[in-house]
Amino acid sequence: MNAPTEPTFTLERQREVVAALRNLLPADCILFNEEDTRPYECDGLAAYRRLPMVVVLPQNEAQVVAIVQTCRALAVPIVPRGAGTGLSGGAMPIADGVVLSLVKLNRIVALDPVARTAIVQPGVRNLAISDAAAKHGLYYAPDPSSQIACTIGGNVAENSGGVHCLKYGLTVHNVLRVRAVTIDGDIIELGNGALDASGLDLLAVFIGSEGMLGIVTEVTVKLIPKPHTARVIMASFDDVVRCGDAVANVIAAGVIPAGLEMMDKTSTRMVEPFVKAGYDIDAAAILLCESDGTREEVEEDIARMSAVLTACGATAITVSQNEEERMKFWSGRKNAFPAAGRISPDYYCMDGTIPRKNLAQVLLGIAQMEIKYGLRCANVFHAGDGNLHPLILFDANQADEFHRAELFGEEILALCVEVGGTITGEHGVGIEKIGSMCVQFSALEIAAFIAVKRAFDPAFLLNPDKAIPTLQRCAEYGKMRVSGGQMKFADLPRF
Amino acid sequence: MMEQVLQHFKQQVHSAAAGKTALRIHGGGTKDWYGQALAGVPLDTRAYSGIIAYDPTELVITARCGTPLAEIEAVLAAQNQMLAFEPPYFGAGATIGGVFASGLSGPRRATAGAVRDFALGAVLLDGRGEVLRFGGQVMKNVAGYDVSRLLAGSMGTLGLILQVSLKVLPKAFAETTLRFALDQAQAIAQLNSWAGQPLPISASAWHDGTLILRLSGAQAAVSAAQIKLGGEQVPDQDGGRFWTALREHGDAFFDDTDSEQSALWRLSVPSVTAPLLDDYAQLIEWGGAQRWLKTDSSANTVATVRAIAAKAGGHATLFRGGDKAAGVFQPLAPAIDRIHRNLKNTFDPDAIFNPGRMFGHL
Numbered sequence: 001m002n003a004p005t006e007p008t009f010t011l012e013r014q015r016e017v018v019a020a021l022r023n024l025l026p027a028d029c030i031l032f033n034e035e036d037t038r039p040y041e042c043d044g045l046a047a048y049r050r051l052p053m054v055v056v057l058p059q060n061e062a063q064v065v066a067i068v069q070t071c072r073a074l075a076v077p078i079v080p081r082g083a084g085t086g087l088s089g090g091a092m093p094i095a096d097g098v099v100l101s102l103v104k105l106n107r108i109v110a111l112d113p114v115a116r117t118a119i120v121q122p123g124v125r126n127l128a129i130s131d132a133a134a135k136h137g138l139y140y141a142p143d144p145s146s147q148i149a150c151t152i153g154g155n156v157a158e159n160s161g162g163v164h165c166l167k168y169g170l171t172v173h174n175v176l177r178v179r180a181v182t183i184d185g186d187i188i189e190l191g192n193g194a195l196d197a198s199g200l201d202l203l204a205v206f207i208g209s210e211g212m213l214g215i216v217t218e219v220t221v222k223l224i225p226k227p228h229t230a231r232v233i234m235a236s237f238d239d240v241v242r243c244g245d246a247v248a249n250v251i252a253a254g255v256i257p258a259g260l261e262m263m264d265k266t267s268t269r270m271v272e273p274f275v276k277a278g279y280d281i282d283a284a285a286i287l288l289c290e291s292d293g294t295r296e297e298v299e300e301d302i303a304r305m306s307a308v309l310t311a312c313g314a315t316a317i318t319v320s321q322n323e324e325e326r327m328k329f330w331s332g333r334k335n336a337f338p339a340a341g342r343i344s345p346d347y348y349c350m351d352g353t354i355p356r357k358n359l360a361q362v363l364l365g366i367a368q369m370e371i372k373y374g375l376r377c378a379n380v381f382h383a384g385d386g387n388l389h390p391l392i393l394f395d396a397n398q399a400d401e402f403h404r405a406e407l408f409g410e411e412i413l414a415l416c417v418e419v420g421g422t423i424t425g426e427h428g429v430g431i432e433k434i435g436s437m438c439v440q441f442s443a444l445e446i447a448a449f450i451a452v453k454r455a456f457d458p459a460f461l462l463n464p465d466k467a468i469p470t471l472q473r474c475a476e477y478g479k480m481r482v483s484g485g486q487m488k489f490a491d492l493p494r495f
Numbered sequence: 496m497m498e499q500v501l502q503h504f505k506q507q508v509h510s511a512a513a514g515k516t517a518l519r520i521h522g523g524g525t526k527d528w529y530g531q532a533l534a535g536v537p538l539d540t541r542a543y544s545g546i547i548a549y550d551p552t553e554l555v556i557t558a559r560c561g562t563p564l565a566e567i568e569a570v571l572a573a574q575n576q577m578l579a580f581e582p583p584y585f586g587a588g589a590t591i592g593g594v595f596a597s598g599l600s601g602p603r604r605a606t607a608g609a610v611r612d613f614a615l616g617a618v619l620l621d622g623r624g625e626v627l628r629f630g631g632q633v634m635k636n637v638a639g640y641d642v643s644r645l646l647a648g649s650m651g652t653l654g655l656i657l658q659v660s661l662k663v664l665p666k667a668f669a670e671t672t673l674r675f676a677l678d679q680a681q682a683i684a685q686l687n688s689w690a691g692q693p694l695p696i697s698a699s700a701w702h703d704g705t706l707i708l709r710l711s712g713a714q715a716a717v718s719a720a721q722i723k724l725g726g727e728q729v730p731d732q733d734g735g736r737f738w739t740a741l742r743e744h745g746d747a748f749f750d751d752t753d754s755e756q757s758a759l760w761r762l763s764v765p766s767v768t769a770p771l772l773d774d775y776a777q778l779i780e781w782g783g784a785q786r787w788l789k790t791d792s793s794a795n796t797v798a799t800v801r802a803i804a805a806k807a808g809g810h811a812t813l814f815r816g817g818d819k820a821a822g823v824f825q826p827l828a829p830a831i832d833r834i835h836r837n838l839k840n841t842f843d844p845d846a847i848f849n850p851g852r853m854f855g856h857l
Contacts, residue, residue, distance in 0.1 A: 114687050115767040138691065159637050170635065172644070173612050186830035193765035194809035195604065195784045196648075198825035199853070200835055201611050204644035208637045225693040248552035254575055254665035293693060296715030353633040355553055385634035386553075425635035433638075440638055445627050448841065452640050455837030468639065 005041055007034075008095035009053040017054055017076055017098065024066040029104070031055040040099050043084040043091040044146070047348070047402065048431050052079075052093035057101045061181070061217040064100070068215060069185040071098055077461050080211040082123065082154030085146040087349060088430025090157065090210045090466055100215060102153050108132055109218065116223045117176060117193065122153025122216040126160075129221060138223035141168035144426070145334055153216045159208030161426040163259045163333070166384035167292075170426070172207040174222045180206070180214035183457045193220065205452065210428050210467040213456035230258060230292035231302055232326050235314040236283035240264060243285040244359040246312035247383045250289060253308050255301055259290035260384030261333050264363070267378040267391075268332070271339040277332030280316055287314075287383065288329060336380045336391070344376075344393035348405045352416030353387045353425035365415045366390055373408040375401070387425035388416070414439050429467040437467075438474035446471060497559070500542045501626075504655060507538055508624040511847040518847050520651040522561055523588020526597050528753070528815060530650050530852045531823050540592050543657065548632065551576055555615060555632050557660040560592025567591055571663055579607040579664040581698075583742045595659045598648020601742040602698035602709070605690075605766070605781035607664070610647045616660035617643035619653070622843035632660045645838075651849040652857055653842040667697070667711035669718075672734030673726035675706040679770045679779070682706045686782040687767050694720050700741055701779040702748055709738060741780070744815075748778045752789060758817025760800055762786040764809035771803055792817040801825060824853060 014032055021030050031037050032054045042049035058064045071078050077097035084091055093099050106123035113136035118129055126147040130139040143162035144150055150160070156178060161170045168174070177191035190203040197203065206213050237243035243262055250257065263271075263286055268279040279286055289309070291301035306317055320326035332339075340347040354362055363379065370377050378391045392408050394401040413423040413436045423429070423436040437446065449468045454460065469477070511518045517535025527533060544561035551574040558567055564584055571577055581601030582594040595617070600609040616630030619642075630636055630643035646656055677685060682701040689696060695712030708726065710717045721728070729737070740746045752759035764771075766783035778787040790796045797813070804811035810825035827835060839846065839857050851857070 112767070113691065115765055116687075116691055117765075136691070159641070161635055166634065169608070169612065172641065173608060182830060184830070188830045188834075189828070190831075192808050192810070194763040195781060196598075196609065196763050196810075198810040198812070199827050199831065200649055200653075200838060201598075201645055201647060202831065202834060204611055204647075205640050205642065208641050213640075225691055227693050251554060251665075252552045254668065256664065293695075293713070294716050294719055296719045297695075297713040300713045300715045353635045355550075355555075355633060357550060357553060382635070387635045420631070421633050422631050422636040422638045424638050425633070426637060428637050429639075437638060441628075444625050445629070445639070448621070448627055448642070449639050451841035452642065452838065455834055455841055458837075 005049050005051050007051050013096060014053050017074060020070050020074060021054065021056060021067065024070060025056060025058065025063055029057045029059065031057070040081065040084070040101070041093060043081070043086040043089060045087050045089040045430065045432055048089040048092050050093045050095065052099040053096055055099045055101060057104050059104045061187070064181050064215055064217055065185050065187070067098070067100060068181050068183060072183055072185070072459055072461060075459075075461065077464055078215070079463050080153070080157070080215050082151035082157070083125070083149045085150040086154060086158060086428065086430065087351070088424065088428040088432040090428050090430035090463070092431050094465055102151070102216070105217065113138060115193070117220055118223055119218060119220050120152055121218060122156070123151050126150050126152060126155055133223045134226070137226050139226050140221050141174050141224055142171050145337065152219050152221065156207055156216050156219055157209065157211045158426070158428045161387070163261060163382065166260060167256050167258045168224070172204055175203070175207060175219060176222055177220035178203060178206055178216055179218035180216050182214050183459045183461055187217070188214065191220070208428070210430065211463040212453055212467060213462065215462070227292035228294050229298050230290055230326060231298050232259070232288055232290040232320045232329050233302060233305060233309065234279070234318045234329050235287045235289065235309045236280040236316040237285050237287065237313065238283060238315050240285045240363055241360040242313050243287055244356065244383070246287060246309055246314065248356060249308050249312050250305055253304055255291070255305055257289050257305065257384060258292040259288065260382070261288040262286070262381040262383040263333060263336070264379040266376065267336055267380050270343050270378050271332040271336055274339045274342055275331045275335050277328055279332055283315065288333060333380065336378070340378060340391045340393060345395040345397065346402070348392040348394065348409055349427070350390045350392065350409050350412050351387070351424045351427040352413050352421055353385070354416050354419050354421035356383065356386045358419040358421070362388065362415055362419060366412060369408055369411055373404045375404055375408055377408070382425070385425070386421065410436060431466055434467065434469045434473065435477045437469050438477045443471055443474065446474065497543060497545070501657070504538065504543070504620055505624045508620060508622065508655070508847065511536070512622060512624070512845045515845055516847065517850045520596070520655055520849055522590030522593040523563070523586055525584060525586030525589045526593055526599075529597060531819055531855065532851065534851055535849070538655065540590060540655070546570060547658065553632075554634070554663050555660055556663055557616070557632055557658065558591050559658050560590060560595075560656050562591045564589040564591055564594055575666050576663045577666050578613065578661065580604055580610050580613055581607070581742060582610065583744070585743065591659060592656055595647055595656055596649060596651045602700065602738055602780060605699070605784055606697055611644045613662040614644045614647045614659065615662055617646045617656055618658040619646060619842070620655040620657050622654060622845055622847055626657065630660065634662060650853045652839060652853050654848055669714040670697070670709065670711045671717055671721060671731070672729040672737065673708045673710070673721065673724060674729050675708065675726045676704060677701070677706045678704060679773065679777070682779065683767070683770065683783045689724070690766070690782050694724070696782070698738060699780060699782050702777070707737060709734065746778070748776070748787070752815050754816050755818060756792055758790050758792045758796070758813055759815040760788040760790060761812040761814040762788060762800070762804045762809060763812070764804060764807040768807045768809070771807065772800065794821065797821040827854070
């Protein structure tokens with residue numbers, strides 16, 4: 001799996017494209033030698049990689065326009081890329097394509113503390129926005145776990161969330177305006193400085209479109225006041241189902257926690273030796289339940305939530321007494337992925353979302369799949385919004401283990417869809433889950449998505465092989481995966 | 496029963512497509528006055544009614560388009576929950592389909608979000624008579640493009656929205672209304688200053704020297720904010736009545752706005768925008784981001800209002816009254832307009848759904 005990939009383009013085509021790009025960009029903004037392009041062969045999902053033909057790093061919007069126009073004229077597909085932290089292979093290069101990195105567009109253009117907005121270029125890091133806003137008592141709410149590295153352009157592409165999105169929303173709820181370059185080289189403004197815009201809500205459909213509708217060149221984000229204080233409850237349960245029920249009861253009590261995260265025993269035992277967060281490793285599951293706001297508000301919420309958790313059979317409850325302790329409680333959750341990397345040579349992170357009431361059924365299903373595929377799985381769960389991250393542990397150097405991990409993952413996603421959920425809550429479809437799209441959507445719905453793409457990108461050159469499968473691909477996938485004796489695309493011609 | 500209604504809808508769509516005739520989608524008809532002129536054979540959604548799923552602990556409600564808004568709000572209220580975008584009814588017969596298609600949100604919008612922010616999924620009957628499902632019933636979902644949010648506020652121009660799933664929220668434990676005497680510029684400055692602090696403000700309305708503010712949240716938070724902000728407390732009952740009347744445009748400010756001679760404009764602008772067009776009577780909501788203006792209906796005024804809204808970084812809608820020939824919605828930039836046409840052609844290739852309701856050519 002980790003062997004270097006071979007070039008999948010011809011040198012003649014590479015020479016042609018590089019020659020055209022040299023008219024537009026300084027030489028150091030065009031990479032095509034293998035040692036320079038190798039770092040761009042994958043994003044955060046390293047299992048899927050391809051050597052790019054050319055990588056371009058424009059310094060401004062005018063260069064982006066020129067690159068797009070040239071690529072369109074030469075029919076070269078473009079893969080936009082931010083920091084490359086994505087977990088679904090959305091930035092994996094395309095054979096014969098150009099990778100367009102936006103990291104040099106990294107300026108905070110304006111920050112208005114009174115209007116509580118920041119205008120930023122796409123290569124600005126998520127956390128850099130909050131850092132810049134901090135002196136005004138403001139911050140940018142979505143906090144994906146990669147926030148130290150990931151860029152706002154990538155967040156727009158993926159509609160990124162984080163551990164606080166039950167209360168504060170996703171990228172789509174926190175972005176007011178996107179400026180983008182279309183495949184025709186037009187500059188479009190979706191949204192504006194106000195709360196809505198004239199016409200159809202194109203901003204909503206653009207956010208989360210995985211770089212397939214346009215190249216982002218500027219984003220206006222909302223900044224919100226930093227809460228005065230925050231405290232987190234850590235509660236232990238001797239039964240996973242009881243823990244799930246406790247989550248439902250907290251919500252039923254009328255509280256929207258700022259964060260509500262669940263970890264199963266495999267996860268707590270995985271992270272505790274690594275971060276020493278003080279987790280109860282004998283509990284079947286633990287719940288982290290946070291309140292933020294004014295001091296008075298937080299006291300009221302914590303008391304209410306503690307009462308609910310106790311009534312639901314929590315075997316132990318600890319409330320953070322200071323900021324240091326709060327960060328300690330969170331450190332285990334936030335380090336779950338690296339911890340998986342410590343106890344297992346490789347891991348594969350899934351991202352399904354389910355109606356919370358079906359949690360027990362899904363966890364039971366995953367436990368059975370562990371036996372079926374002979375692989376372990378640790379479950380961390382954004383319990384407030386039903387977003388489950390099973391971490392499938394495997395060793396790529398063992399024959400067949402990656403293949404089994406992939407099948408395991410696909411089966412988890414199929415189960416998520418079966419119980420009324422979705423194949424991806426926040427990581428995106430990318431290249432990784434493109435087959436699973438055929439499980440979730442009908443041929444007509446996929447055709448509609450393709451048409452939406454064509455409405456923005458008639459040339460079909462912007463990240464064209466990601467997120468939305470071709471109907472042919474679904475037909476091929478259908479051959480392998482038969483659900484309940486029914487082939488999902490039975491009426492499609494086979495190729 | 497519902498299957499029969501759906502079959503009937505499909506027949507209507509097929510025959511409209513075959514004959515290239517228009518369909519005018521309506522529920523209770525409470526927002527018929529909104530948007531450009533109505534055209535086409537009526538398609539009544541009200542027979543397609545009923546809440547399909549609601550589990551308060553999932554914070555999601557799924558209902559068919561013809562379900563009365565009043566029924567949905569009553570069912571939510573029984574569980575102490577609400578549609579947080581506080582949708583206006585504009586008439587007793589309002590349906591959830593109309594709420595979703597019109598995309599209108601009430602006083603809580605600035606702090607809670609709009610219809611589109613709570614849209615989790617939608618089922619669409621497109622111009623070919625096909626049923627398409629987008630999004631779902633879960634809070635986080637990035638599989639496929641977010642077409643359900645695109646449909647929110649689409650004025651029925653992309654198809655018949657058959658069913659919607661919306662995120663709901665618990666009602667606040669406490670709520671109170673405060674009154675302040677401030678001129679327009681002071682009110683705008685004050686609202687923006689407050690919005691930069693962690694305060695439980697859930698609505699605001701300024702008109703004619705008076706700013707009314709609503710606080711909602713945990714009891715302790717509301718009490719603490721009240722002490723911090725000062726102002727004069729409005730009795731709960733009067734406060735409740737005020738916000739409902741504001742949402743429904745029952746406030747006296749909105750009288751006499753439904754004629755061809757006078758026009759009610761909705762300006763959506765950055766909240767910090769300095770007082771504008773202050774020759775005209777104004778009511779300001781959403782912390783400064785939504786400004787209602789009463790004007791005459793001359794062509795000159797239309798051009799001025801639009802230009803000033805655009806210059807401020809927003810847009811203007813001819814909400815009620817006036818001369819709709821001037822265009823209800825702010826015209827689109829050419830590249831954006833092209834995408835609109837492409838999307839219309841994708842979902843409604845024969846242009847049968849609410850033609851011209853949003854823009855003449857869509």
